[in-house]
Amino acid sequence: MTTPTVLRNWINGEFVDATGTDVIDVVNPIDESVVARSPISGEADVDAAMAAAKAAFASWGTTTPSTRQKALLRLADAxxxxxxxxxxxxxxxTGQPDQQIADEExxxxxxxxxxxxxxxxxxEGKSAGQYMEGFTSHVRREPVGVVGQVTPxxxxxxxxxxxxxxxLAAGNTIVLKPSDTTPESTLVLAEITKGILPDGVLNVVLGNGETGAAVVSHPTPAMVAITGSVRAGIAVAVAAAKNLKRAHLELGGKAPAVVFADADLEKSVAPIADAAFFNAGQDCTAVTRILVHESIHDAFVDKLVAYTADVTVPPLNNVNHFGKVTSILDSVPPHATVAIGGKRKGDKGFFVEPTVITGVHQDDDLVQQETFGPVVTVQSFTDESHAIDLANGVDYGLASSVWTTDHATATRMSTALDFGCVWINCHIPLVAEMPHGGFKNSGYGKDLSGYGVEDYTRIKHVMSSVE
Structure with missing residues (x-):
């Protein structure tokens, strides 16, 4: 049996032991073996990381954009x-396939x-100009300072x-708390920044939810950012509000794929299913609700079930989440039908069968609440207005897709859908140049794109007399 790796925090450019003795077992979700032991960092550890980040900001925050660019290019190579x-x-x-991690991450x-x-x-910023006679104004875009971050x-x-x-591109320094179940790749990332980023620019503290709360509530960060559940996002927003920190929240999703009668079923079923079951559905943009015009509902379901029969998914990440998803599947309402799947797969690891459920009602928890597993529901709609009502009739607003061969339909739907992203005849592709972020309970702030960098800056007006 392999001895579990003992993990340590990364603070001020080196691995350091946490001050406490409490640890978390990191479990491989494929076979449930303990692969590492991670410390539960406390306030003293967070204090040390924040102090390092604050000290490093004094120089990193004033570096030129070209200096930061060179460092990030070196980091990409590393x-x-x-x-x-x-x-x-x-x-x-995570139990993810090696090739998936290599290709997709x-x-x-x-x-x-x-x-x-x-x-x-x-x-970008406004050019300098005289907006009042005798005075010249310009806008400075500056980093906000130390940023506390929590990742899923x-x-x-x-x-x-x-x-x-x-x-980093904007000139901030960071204290990052990764998930307690998946800390190891983040620690490798931190280690390879040695010699690329100045010490203290990136710090990683390990721990549980209380550690993350300590990062968020600490007085040093000017901004906190999280990718996580709605519950976690609300807690972060409340904590940030207590001392007026800026908050960046990328939260859950309940993405619909709206399939119109003129959609090409041969070209839509497979990509929709792939977008539902990729990474075992543990993706906030995953298709979770398929809305199909009533005239093609049965044909679509038949093709979807046939395709799903051949789909293989990795395990769910951890035992708690596995218990949540299987509990949901054990509580399918009697008016709904499990067309395929619906059970645990095997007796070892956290595997769940890819699952398609039909006959659900709009107010069912299966429709309204994020499952975050390989589970997709199918509903029928009568017309475009009905489709919009069903699609928008949830508290989430992160991602959606429209499947149609009619340009006018696609254009109207892209306007009507209340989601931060609308894909047309595709679902889930992401590019660095375009923003990622949602509306409503899916949070606020944008990842990726120039908008994402702007989120980590502040605006200062400088006015000088010309007389």
């Missing part, structure tokens, strides 16, 4: 060069860091990069 280490570390914690993540490197030199377990490396990339 991420690719350490792909094998990152993949091995993350796979132990390492390669894509390095590309996203390269985008942020360029964005560091492309921040579904894409540990990618979510860390989405957080640190724009913050």
């Amino acid at each position: 991420i690719e060069a350490n792909s094998d280490r990152i993949v091995a570390a993350q796979a132990r914690n 390492v390669t894509v993540g390095a590309d996203q860091i390269r985008f942020f490197a360029g964005a560091a030199r492309m921040l 377990w579904n894409y540990p490396l990618m979510m860390a990069l989405w957080k640190i990339g724009p913050a």
Whole structure:
């Protein structure tokens, strides 16, 4: 039996022991073996990380955009060069296939860091001008300072990069708390920044929810950012409000795929199913609700069930989440039908069968609440207005898609859908140049794109007399 790795915090450019003795077992979700033991960092550990970040900001916050660009480009190269280490570390914690991590998080993540490197030199502002006679004004865009960040377990490396990339590009320093179930790839990332980022610019503290709360409520950060559940996002917003910190919240989703009668079923079923079950549905943009015109409902379901029969998904991330998803599947309302799946797969690990459920009602928890697993519901609609009501009739507003061959329908729907992203005849592709973020209970603030970098800046008006 392999001895579990003992993990340590990364503070001021080195690994350091946490001050306390309490630890968390990090479990491989494939076989439920303990692969690492992670400390539960307390206030003293958070204080040390914040002090390091604050000291580092004095110089990093005044570096030129070109200096930050060079550092981020070097970091992107280092991420690719350490792909094998990152993949091995993350796979132990998530059970994701190695190739998926390499392709979707390492390669894509390095590309996203390269985008942020360029964005560091492309921040926009108004040109200087005389807006009052005898005075000249200009706008300075500055980093906000120290940023506290909390990342989730579904894409540990990618979510860390989405957080640190724009913050570093804008000139901020960071204290990041990764999920307690998936800390290892974030620690590899921190270690490879040695010699690329000045000590103290990026700090990682390990721990549980209380550790994350200590990061968020600490008086040092000027801004806090989280990717996580609605419940966690509300807690962060409340804590941030107590001392008027800025908050950046990327929360859950309940994405609809709206399939019209003229959609090409041969070209829509597979990508919709893939967008529902990729990463075992542990994706806030995943298709969770398929809304199909009543005239093609049965044909679509038949094709979806046939396709799903051949889908293989990785395990759910942890035992608590596994219990939540299986409990939901054990409580399917009697008016609904499990067309395929609906059960645990095997007797070892946290695997759940890809599941399609039909006959649900709009007010069912299956429709209204985020499952975050390989579960998709199917509802029928009568016309465009009905489709819009069903699609928008949830508290989330992160992502959606429209499937139609009619341009006018697609255009109307892209306006009517109350979601931060609307895909047309596709679902789930993301590019670094475009913003990612939602409305309503899906939070506020944007990841990726130039908007993401701007979120980590503040605006200062400078006016001088010309006389």
